[in-house]
Amino acid sequence: MVQPEFEFLSNHILKRVQLTEEELNFMLSKFKLTKIKKRQFIVQPGFTAKYRNYVCSGAFRAYVVIDNGEDHTIQFAIEDWWITDYNSFFNDQPATMFVVALEDSVILQLSRENEDLLKQANHKYETFFRISAERAQAFHFRQLITNLTQPAEFRYENFLDKYSQIANRVPQYALASYLGMTTEYLSKLRNKRTSKQ
Amino acid sequence: MVQPEFEFLSNHILKRVQLTEEELNFMLSKFKLTKIKKRQFIVQPGFTAKYRNYVCSGAFRAYVVIDNGEDHTIQFAIEDWWITDYNSFFNDQPATMFVVALEDSVILQLSRENEDLLKQANHKYETFFRISAERAQAFHFRQLITNLTQPAEFRYENFLDKYSQIANRVPQYALASYLGMTTEYLSKLRNKRTSKQ
DNA sequence: CGATTTTTTGAATCATATCAACGTACGTGG
DNA sequence: CCACGTACGTTGATATGATTCAAAAAATCG
Numbered sequence: 001m002v003q004p005e006f007e008f009l010s011n012h013i014l015k016r017v018q019l020t021e022e023e024l025n026f027m028l029s030k031f032k033l034t035k036i037k038k039r040q041f042i043v044q045p046g047f048t049a050k051y052r053n054y055v056c057s058g059a060f061r062a063y064v065v066i067d068n069g070e071d072h073t074i075q076f077a078i079e080d081w082w083i084t085d086y087n088s089f090f091n092d093q094p095a096t097m098f099v100v101a102l103e104d105s106v107i108l109q110l111s112r113e114n115e116d117l118l119k120q121a122n123h124k125y126e127t128f129f130r131i132s133a134e135r136a137q138a139f140h141f142r143q144l145i146t147n148l149t150q151p152a153e154f155r156y157e158n159f160l161d162k163y164s165q166i167a168n169r170v171p172q173y174a175l176a177s178y179l180g181m182t183t184e185y186l187s188k189l190r191n192k193r194t195s196k197q
Numbered sequence: 198m199v200q201p202e203f204e205f206l207s208n209h210i211l212k213r214v215q216l217t218e219e220e221l222n223f224m225l226s227k228f229k230l231t232k233i234k235k236r237q238f239i240v241q242p243g244f245t246a247k248y249r250n251y252v253c254s255g256a257f258r259a260y261v262v263i264d265n266g267e268d269h270t271i272q273f274a275i276e277d278w279w280i281t282d283y284n285s286f287f288n289d290q291p292a293t294m295f296v297v298a299l300e301d302s303v304i305l306q307l308s309r310e311n312e313d314l315l316k317q318a319n320h321k322y323e324t325f326f327r328i329s330a331e332r333a334q335a336f337h338f339r340q341l342i343t344n345l346t347q348p349a350e351f352r353y354e355n356f357l358d359k360y361s362q363i364a365n366r367v368p369q370y371a372l373a374s375y376l377g378m379t380t381e382y383l384s385k386l387r388n389k390r391t392s393k394q
Numbered sequence: 395c396g397a398t399t400t401t402t403t404g405a406a407t408c409a410t411a412t413c414a415a416c417g418t419a420c421g422t423g424g
Numbered sequence: 425c426c427a428c429g430t431a432c433g434t435t436g437a438t439a440t441g442a443t444t445c446a447a448a449a450a451a452t453c454g
Contacts, residue, residue: 064342072346074338087335119324126323127316133330138284140337141271145261147344148377149269152442172401180345185442187402349410369433382410384434 005033005056009108012054012080017128027125030114036105042084043099049088051109055081058105059166061174062097071098073178076166082132102170152181156189202230202253206305209251209277214325224322227311233302239281240296246285248306252278255302256363258371261294268295270375273363279329299367349378353386 006028013019013027032051036042036058043049043062053060055077062075062083074097077083088095089112118125146155156179160167167175176186203225210216210224229248233239233255240246240259250257252274259272259280271294274280285292286309315322343352353376357364364372373383 064346066346070346072342074342074345086331086338090331090335119327123320123323126320126327130316130323130327130330133327133334134283134287137330137334137337138287140334140341141283144337144341144344145269145271147341148271148374149261149263149267171399177345182443183401184403184444188442191402368431370431379411380433381412381435385410388434 003033005106005108006031008056008080009054013128016131017124019124023122023124026121027118027128030118031108031110034107034109036101036107038101038104040101041098042101042107043088043095043097045096045098046094048092049085049095049099051111052082052084052089052115053077053099054108054110055079055083056106056108058107059102059169060099060105061102061170062099063174063177064097071177073174076163076170076174076178078166078169086136102174147180152179152185153189155179155181156186157193200230202303202305203228205253205277206251210325213328214321216321220319220321223318224315224325227315228305228307231304231306233298233304235298235301237298238295239298239304240285240292240294242293242295243291245289246282246292246296248308249279249281249286249312250274250296251305251307252276252280253303253305255304256299256366257296257302258299258367259294259296260371260374268374270371273360273367273371273375275363275366283333299371344377349376349382350386352376352378353383354390 009028009031010024013024019027031054033056042051042053042060045065057079060077060083061073062077062085063071063073065071075083083099085095085097085099087093088097092112115129119129146158150158159175159179172186172190173183176183179186181189206225206228207221210221216224228251230253239248239250239257242262254276257274257280258270259274259282260268260270262268272280280296282292282294282296284290285294289309312326316326343355347355356372356376369383370380373380376383378386
C-alpha cells in the first residue's frame with residue numbers, strides 16, 4: 001500500500017510517460033519524503049541545490065535578492081508542481097535563489113545523483129525528464145512574452161484567471177514582485193478592481 | 198568529406214554528448230540543409246512549426262504580433278543557435294510566432310518525426326535533447342529574472358556586454374522590442390551612452 | 395493582548411511611452 | 425547607376441503608468 005504522497009507523484013509521472021508497475025516503483029524508490037515547516041528554506045544562495053522537489057502539499061516561493069536588498073519572486077509552487085534552483089541543480093553550482101516554504105509542506109525530493117542514475121537506467125526515465133524540461137521551457141517562454149508585452153494590470157488579471165488558487169494563498173508582496181510591480185501598486189490595482197465590480 | 202555546415206553541428210552535438218562516429222553520422226543524416234533568403238519566414242502563425250532549426254550561418258528573429266499590431270521580439274538566433282516555436286513544435290499546434298531571416302542564411306532542419314525517431318533509436322540522442330531543453334530552460338529563467346528586476350538601461354548595457362555580435366547585426370526596432378522598450382527610448386539610451394564615453 | 399508584519403492610502407516624482415516631425419539609408423525599378 | 429519611395433533611426437515635447445516615500449490601518453502571531 002502506497003502512501004498518498006507517492007500516489008500524487010505516480011499520477012504525475014504516468015501522465016507524462018508509460019511505465020510498468022515495476023518501473024514506476026523503482027523510480028519512486030529514489031524519492032525521499034520530507035516535511036518542511038513554514039518559513040523553512042529548501043534552497044539557499046551559496047549552497048548547491050541538491051534536490052529537485054515535487055510538492056505534495058503546501059506552498060513554496062522562489063526568489064532572488066538584488067544588491068539593494070529588494071527581493072523578487074521568480075516562481076511559486078503548490079501541489080503537483082516542481083521547484084528548485086535548476087541552474088544550481090543541473091550545473092552543480094552554488095544557488096543564487098532562495099526557496100522558502102509559505103506553509104507547512106510535504107515534498108518528495110530527488111537528488112541529482114539519483115536523477116542521473118534513473119536517466120542512465122532506463123530510456124523512459126530520461127524521456128520523463130526531457131518532457132518536464134520541454135514543458136518548463138515552453139512555460140517560461142510564455143511567461144517571458146507576457147512580461148515583455150503586457151502592462152501591469154493585465155498581468156495581474158491574467159494571473160488571477162489562470163492561478164486563482166495560488167493568488168489567494170501567497171502574501172501580496174510576493175505576488176507583486178512575481179508580477180514585476182511594487183506591493184503598493186498591486187494594492188491599488190486590486191482596489192480598483194473590487195470597486196469596479 | 199563532410200560539408201562545413203554539418204561540421205558546425207557536429208561540434209555542437211559532441212560538446213554535449215559523446216557519440217561514436219557512426220552514431221553521429223546517423224544523427225546528422227536526419228537533418229536537412231536549407232538555404233533561406235533574407236526576409237523569408239521559417240515559422241508562421243497558423244502553421245505548425247515542423248522543424249527545429251540549427252543556424253549554420255545568418256541570423257533570425259522570432260517575434261509575436263499583439264492585437265494592436267505591435268510586434269515583440271522573443272528571440273534572436275545566429276550561428277550555432279537553435280530556433281523554432283517550441284510550443285508549436287513539441288505539441289503539434291499552430292504556431293503563435295513568426296520566425297524570419299534577417300540575413301541570407303543556411304540552416305539545418307530536424308523534423309519532429311526525425312527527432313522522435315532519434316529519441317527512440319538511442320539513449321544518447323535523447324540525452325542530447327534533454328540537455329538542450331535543460332539549458333534553454335535555465336537560459337529563459339535568467340532572462341525572466343533580468344526582465345523582471347532590471348531597468349531598461351541595464352538591460353541594454355547587459356545585452357551589449359553579452360551579445361555584442363548580435364547587437365550589431367539586428368535592426369534597432371527588433372532589439373528594442375526584445376529588451377522590452379520602444380525604439381525611441383533605445384535610441385535615447387544609445388545616444389546617452391556614446392556621448393558619455 | 396501587544397508587537398511585528400503586511401496591506402492600504404495619498405502625494406510627489408521618475409522612468410518610459412506616445413506622438414509628431416524630421417533626417418537618413420537602402421533596395422528596387424527605370 | 426541614379427532617383428525615388430519606403431523603411432528605419434533620431435529628436436523634442438508632452439503624457440502616463442508605475443515607483444517612491446511616509447504614514448495609517450489591518451492582519452497575523454507569539
